[in-house]
Structures are given as structure tokens and as C-alpha cells.
Amino acid sequence: MFDFITKRSFLFNLLAVIVMFFALALLFFSMLGFITKHGQQLTVPDVHGKSVKEAIELLEKAGFEADVRDSIYIDSIPPLAVYAQTPDKGAQVKVGRTIYLTVNKTVAPMVKMPDLEGLTFRSAEMMLKSMRLNVGDTIYKPDFATNTVLQQLLNGKKVKPGTEVAEGSNITLILSSGTGSVENPVPNFVGLTYAEAREMLSASNLNPGTVIIDPGVSDTANAYIIKQVPTRKNEIGDFNMVRAGESVDFWLSATKPVTDSTATAKPVEQE
Structure with missing residues (x-):
């Protein structure tokens, strides 16, 4: 084999190498579309609200990979249900693309109860939302400062600031209705x-x-x-x-x- 190469001139061998290089390059680029699945696109199915197991099975059956990227707690959907997906439903992506899932936690994380007393209702509502807590019932009681929070309750009992409560808890607010009109x-x-x-x-x-x-x-x-x-x-x-x-x-x-x-x-x- 080496004799065959050594008996040829340097120029012949150089030309052979160049021809082989271009042949391999041509073969590579001709197969590139097949390797990268160029032009093969699928529509991402909607897996919002489905259990993570069902979502992964549906995505894999549709020609995608699936991976749980993050978790969040939402009290309005079941535990381990899909809250978000990336890319979103309806997107046109390549076959085999990984779809990242955000799922709902099974146990609500704990947060510290903020001090709402003395705040306006709007401010208290915004603070609760930022802590992933909900406004429950609103009860009005006569007092000077109209529409300000007089007390904060959880399950009918006063809850002190700093107390750990579960995300998604409904906080009842006792609000001031202002002074009465009857003396x-x-x-x-x-x-x-x-x-x-x-x-x-x-x-x-x-x-x-x-x-x-x-x-x-x-x-x-x-x-x-x-x-x-x-x-x-x-x-x-x-x-x-x-x-x-x-x-x-x-x-x-x-x-x-x-x-x-x-x-x-x-x-x-x-x-």
C-alpha cells in the first residue's frame, strides 16, 4: 500500500488528497440536511395543566424531548401539573427539540406573613400578591381611617407579622369603613x-x-x-x-x- 503511494509523484498524491477532500466535503454537505433534519418541523402540542408524566409521554410521542426545568406553586392547579412550557404551544420547531416544562409543586412553600395593619387596602393587596398570598374575605368595621387595614386574619384567627404561612393562603382583612353617620x-x-x-x-x-x-x-x-x-x-x-x-x-x-x-x-x- 505504501509502495503504491511512494511510487507516485508528489503532485499526483497532492491532487489525490485534494480530490478526496472535496469528495468528503461534498458527501458531508449532502448529508447535512439529513443529519440536522433541516426543514423537518413540528407543531408543539399544548401540555398546560396535564400531569408531568402525561405531558412527557405526549411530547415524546410527538417527536420531542421533554425536560422539567423549574417548579412553582399555584394553588389553583393540581400538584405536579404543567404550569408553563418553552417553546409554548403552537410553536413550529425542529423534530427532536427539547421542550422545557415548569411544574406545580406538591407542597406549598412557607413565607413570612407581612405586617399589613395600617396600610391601605390597595397596598395590602399588592404586598400579599408579591408574597404569593391571596386576599380572602374583606370585613368592614367603623374606624377613622377609611379603607385601611385594621387586622389580618388566617382561618379566622389573628396572624402576627413574621409568622410562617403557606403560599396561596387566603388572608382575611378587617378594613375601616370610616366613622358612622349616626350619633x-x-x-x-x-x-x-x-x-x-x-x-x-x-x-x-x-x-x-x-x-x-x-x-x-x-x-x-x-x-x-x-x-x-x-x-x-x-x-x-x-x-x-x-x-x-x-x-x-x-x-x-x-x-x-x-x-x-x-x-x-x-x-x-x-x-
Whole structure:
């Protein structure tokens, strides 16, 4: 074999190499379309909402590869269902192209509950959305600052900021509806414990205002109210009036004051 090559002139061998190179190049380029499957395109099927197993089987049957690229948690679709696909449905791509899938997680990740109290409803809604939490029920209660968040609840219970909650949880918001339009006489809280006064405030749709505590008080809930502002009656003996959503200030003492036994505390009627 080597004798055959060595007995030929250098120019002959060079020409042979050149001819062989062009022959191989021609063969390569003629087969390139077959190798790369040039011109062979398929339409990507829609696998949104299907289980990841069903989606992979459907894509492979259609002539594609499938790979789970990412995961996310969406409470409105089943666990391990396909949330997104790349390329998207209807795209024209080559045979054998890999379709990347984003699937729904089986367990909701935990996030820290934000502090919504004092925010407007719109701000609270945006913050919940950014944390992948949902606005649940909205309950209105009379208070000064209209449409601001007074409390945040989860499953009917107050949830503190920083508490870990599952993504997708529905957060109930207690919102301020502003003060009422109907005026009623101020209830008489003097002589009641602070705990009793809080119950009466709630029944009357009023709020506790400033609370001044005597140094001798060790148990605030069972301390007695010795003074309130506004008082039940003014200096000329007429009833002071209050609207739902307004506040009453209290002075607390460990000693129960002597009160008029004929005085009655009448809750403010709700609108």
C-alpha cells in the first residue's frame, strides 16, 4: 500500500488528497440536511395543566424531548401539573427539540406573613400578591381611617407579622369603613374593668383611645376605669354624642371608684 503511494509523484498524491477532500466535503454537505433534519418541523402540542408524566409521554410521542426545568406553586392547579412550557404551544420547531416544562409543586412553600395593619387596602393587596398570598374575605368595621387595614386574619384567627404561612393562603382583612353617620350618647365606662370596657366598646362599634394607667396597676385587664373622655354627660348635663368608629380615652386604677348606682351604661346602637 505504501509502495503504491511512494511510487507516485508528489503532485499526483497532492491532487489525490485534494480530490478526496472535496469528495468528503461534498458527501458531508449532502448529508447535512439529513443529519440536522433541516426543514423537518413540528407543531408543539399544548401540555398546560396535564400531569408531568402525561405531558412527557405526549411530547415524546410527538417527536420531542421533554425536560422539567423549574417548579412553582399555584394553588389553583393540581400538584405536579404543567404550569408553563418553552417553546409554548403552537410553536413550529425542529423534530427532536427539547421542550422545557415548569411544574406545580406538591407542597406549598412557607413565607413570612407581612405586617399589613395600617396600610391601605390597595397596598395590602399588592404586598400579599408579591408574597404569593391571596386576599380572602374583606370585613368592614367603623374606624377613622377609611379603607385601611385594621387586622389580618388566617382561618379566622389573628396572624402576627413574621409568622410562617403557606403560599396561596387566603388572608382575611378587617378594613375601616370610616366613622358612622349616626350619633349616639357616649356609654358610661366609669367603674367597669378595662376588660369589660373593651367588650362594651366592641358592642358599640367604638375603639379604645389613649389609656393612662396608674402606677399601682399590676393587671391592666382587671384595672378599673376611673375617668373617660369623652364623658357620658357634659357640664350642662346633656349627653355627649359619639359616632361608630370613634375612640374613647381611659384612665385606669387598681381601686374601683364610687359611682352612682342609678347610672347605666348603654351601648351605642349600630348603624
